[in-house]
Amino acid sequence: MDLSYSEEQLLLKDSVSRFVARSYEFNRRRDNLHSSLGYSAENWALFAELGWLMIPFDEEDGGLGGSAVDLMILMEEFGKGLVVEPFLATTVLAGGLVAALGSDRQKGDYLSPVIDGAMQLAACYIEPDSRYCLSRVTTKAVRDGGGYVISGKKCVVLNGGHAENYLVVARTSGDSNDQSGISCFIVPNGVSGLSVDNYRMNDGVPAADLVFTDVRVPESSVLGAIGDGFKALESVVARATFAACAESVGIMDELLNKTVEYTKTRKQFGVPISSFQALQHRMVDMFIACEQSRSMLLMAACELDQGSESSLKAVSATKARVGQAARLVGQEAVQIHGGIGITDELDISHYFKRLTSIENLFGSVDYHVGRYMSA
Amino acid sequence: MNAELSSDDLDFQDEVRRFLGSELPDDIRGRVESGGRLSKEQHVRWQKVVYERGWAGVNWPRQYGGTGWTPVQKHIFEKECARAYAPEFISFGLKMVGPVIYTFGTDEQKQRFLPSILSSDTWWCQGYSEPNAGSDLVALTTTAVRRGDHYVVNGAKTWTTYAHRADWMFCLVRTGAADVKSQEAITFLLIDMTSPGITVSPIITLDGAHEVNEVFLNDVKVPVDNRIGEENKGWSYAKFLLNHERTNIAKVAISRQRLSQLKSLLLVTPDGLGGFLSDDPAFSRKLAELEIELKALEFTELRTLSALSTGESPGPQSSILKVCGTEVAQRIDELFVEAAGMAGLPYRPDHYLGNAEVDQAGCVESYVNRTPWYFNNRKASIYGGSNEIQKNIIAKTVLGI
Structure with a gap:
């Protein structure tokens, strides 16, 4: 039994803490938050350079194979500085879905650029009437020819305004509360039939509500096995x-x-x-x-x-x-x-x-x- | 970082379990399980069994007959004792005056007092609180005046647990001149309870039990040889004692065992609707929140343990163990009383104070001691520095206010 941090973990803690002390002066943070992006692209590039965006991912996916303890250290220090860069949205949530479900090719297309700091993602899994229930999915993805047609609403999508691609959770079979029949799709921002309503949350952090109206995606956009994403x-x-x-x-x-x-x-x-x-x-x-x-x-x-x-x-x-x-x-x-x-x-x-x-x-x-x- | 026990520690855990499984007498286990009070004979009998195994000095160094165990081993021992419904050792000798004597006492004092503390042949009580010195302990007014090779002690102590069962009392007395700063005029004396001039008067607590007493000292002669350390330095020894071994102060293992006992009871407690209280959503929710709080407390304790194991200081979180530990324990007491319903109303001193067997299988019977215990255990947030005093200490030492 040992509940202390390792040498590497102490270094990580120190490194994040120094970043916060250096780059998160309160007025500077406010300016970054109030910019159209809602965070600093420069900071994000620095996160990539320092390897922080690699932490949660397996080594075979190009990550560092970091533990939950490593993630905890990073997030705790981010909390102390009220860091606004979309680490939780892009890296942990959306990146986590790609890592868990994606094929090698999908990981190459979507995870590698996330780790490099070159791509922003957002996970769309909350619906207006789902509250906190993850299996309450009414957005439908219907098979049509070689692809799928997605219709439905997603709300409070963190980083939803600036993500280049969305990880969209949709129902391909079953009733609206079933755990089976839930699938995950990669949908590019700007696709026809998708409307995005950007706003800020009470804490100033950007989020968006998305409406999918007959959005067509190809077969290759399916992440993992159909119906098996829960x-x-x-x-x-x-x-x-x-x-x-x-x-x-x-x-x-x-x-x-x-x-x-x-x-x-x-x-x-x-x-x-x-x-x-x-x-x-x-x-x-x-x-x-x-x-x-x-x-x-x-x-x-x-x-x-x-x-x-x-x-x-x-x-x-x-x-x-x-x-x-x-x-x-x-x-x-x-x-x-x-x-x-x-x-x-x-x-x-x-x-x-x-x-x-x-x-x-x-x-x-x-x-x-x-x-x-x-x- | 990991919360797992090493294989050596797992072996040790097995050894402790085997010992408790074969050596803990049924009558003693039954009293603890039912929440009844133990007789002195039962306490002594159990400590002697543990003493024979060489384990009575859980926290003591090996040179004084202690176990020399690591912090994790001590933790395992206490956890397993709670799981097995073994009684807690009476702390005044083993956890309080024993460490003071082996740390600050003379060789003669060590030889004279330590062996019988371990073997439970001598029982101790603590002469700290006085009628006008409770939370403000330093205001104590019991005086000791030097007359040749002895002191003459006059005054009154109160809330003295087991004074009526004790052979000796460790006592704080005022020795300095009236104008000396209070802390620097206190001396730590060991007083033979059979000395002429000592009167012990019972205080019956709200549960009907005789646990605490008033102790009056009238021209009591105490040999100077019975003084610990230097005259007027007693406050520093008392403080050492208060800070000694804070790890088990949260009593996580006992709370955990009691919570699991409560959960088992709920399965057979009628809800009045033809079912059982374990299915009641409102009650289950309170239980769940308490279980989560206990889990947090367990890890707060493990954090302290982990730091001590690697030779670090215990960390600021250790200061909350007493407050949180007593709050959780008292909430468990409350839930027992709530769960008991009407079965919590009858007062059965034959079960609680005496030695009547409690039938654990019958639901009503197994709640019988819970309400008196709830009343009794209101003491937990008052003794050893009330929780308000604990918060004053945390504000000062941790928050730097």
């Missing part, structure tokens, strides 16, 4: 859920540190407000929430890296506990900052909004407690 989708989304939990833990640590520091400098009634026991105990509760979340993250990382059957259950337990902690830490950070905490000017509100997005992204506390119970 298990891969489930395991890729679980890994992305785990990654989002790690991002949350990074954000929560940052919120706690910033809150503690603020109370030491803010004076009222002639003393630093950190001297008030009512606030001290609330900050200790924030600390407890952060540490219990980190413990869950390590637990899930060990289960994922072991490939154990209970890893989905472990991820759900983690998402549930981290979600509870996120609510507490986010709200308390704002409350303890007082008026300045609810301004757009200070970074606290931006951490709070991102944390709140992640709370619902990939499933709420209630949803994951339910999954934990049924797993």
Whole structure:
């Protein structure tokens, strides 16, 4: 039993942390987020150069064969800096689907450029009435001649505006909640019959809703076996859920540190407000929430890296506990900052909004407690 | 990074399981499983069995008769004991004064006191709290005045667990002048409970049990040879004791065993609708959230253990173990009472305090001790530095406030 980081992992942590310190000054981040792309292309190229985009993929696919622990380290440090580059969307989610389902040729066409930093992807698997249920797929892909015709709606597609290709989950058979009959297609952005509604989420991160109206794709666009995509989708989304939990833990640590520091400098009634026991105990509760979340993250990382059957259950337990902690830490950070905490000017509100997005992204506390119970 | 036990540790786990399987007496296991209170004779009998095996000094170094186990081995031992429904050792000798004596005591004190702590022939109690010195322990006013080769001690201690069963008490007393800074005027004395001038008066707790006492000290003569370390340095030894061995403070293994016991009980607890409470969605949900919290706590404990195993400092997360451990344990207590329903209302001192056999197969009977235990265990978030004091400490030492 050893829950410490290896030398390489400490180097990775240090390297990401230095990047955040160097390139993520708050106003610079804001400018990048407000640009039409929503992030910095320069940063993305740097991620590729540093090999970070290789981390989650197997060595035979051109990756580094990184572990869940490596992914966790990367995402936690990203969380601390509120990094906006679409690593979760392109690399973990969409790249994960290509890696799990793609043929060698498809991996060459779509995964290699993702690893090189040359291509952006987006995974379309959430529908207006699917809530968090991955098997609730009503978008249809109907066989027609040598290809398929796709019709349906997908919503809150992360990185949906700028992706060059979409990984589209569609139903090729079965009823709308069946786990079988779910297939995955690669669809280029700009294809006829596809309309894309771009917007920003509350945390400022770009996303899009997509409407597919009789979109024709060739046979070669099918990823994996027809009707057999559910298990891969489930395991890729679980890994992305785990990654989002790690991002949350990074954000929560940052919120706690910033809150503690603020109370030491803010004076009222002639003393630093950190001297008030009512606030001290609330900050200790924030600390407890952060540490219990980190413990869950390590637990899930060990289960994922072991490939154990209970890893989905472990991820759900983690998402549930981290979600509870996120609510507490986010709200308390704002409350303890007082008026300045609810301004757009200070970074606290931006951490709070991102944390709140992640709370619902990939499933709420209630949803994951339910999954934990049924797993 | 991995959370797996090594093959050596797995072998050790087997060895502990075999030992517990063959040596833990049925009557003692049954008392623990049913949540009833153990007699002193049962505590002593069990510790002697473990002592004969050489395992009583779980945390002690080998030179003083301890096991010399690694942090992981200690963890395994405690986990297996909980799984087997073995009683916890009474901590005052083994976990508290023993380490103080082998760390700060003279050779004569070590030879005199340590062997009988291990063998359970001598029982200890802790003379810390006083009527006006609880959370603010340093405000204690029991005085010790030097008269030649002994001290004369006067004052009162309270909440003294097992003072009525103890042979000795380790005691904090005030020795310095009144104008000396409080912490620097405290001395650590070992007091023979048969000394003239000691009166022990029971305090009955809300569950009807006699566990804690008031101890009055009236001109009690204590030889100077019974002082630990230097005069007026007692506070530093007391602090050492409070910081000693924090790893098992969360009692994860016991909580886990109790939660699994509760889950088994739910399978046979009628829900009043012809089914069982295990199918009740609202109850199941509370149970699931608690199970997740316990899982987090388990890994917080393992993080501490992992750091200690590699010789690192235990890390800031170790400071939350007492608060979180007691909160989880008390939530489990609550769920037992909730699950019991009407079966939780009757108070049966013959079962709880006495030695009546509890039939585990009958649902009503197996809930019988749970409500008194719920009441009793409200102590967990109060003793050893209340959870509010723990939070003060975390704010100061971890958050730097």
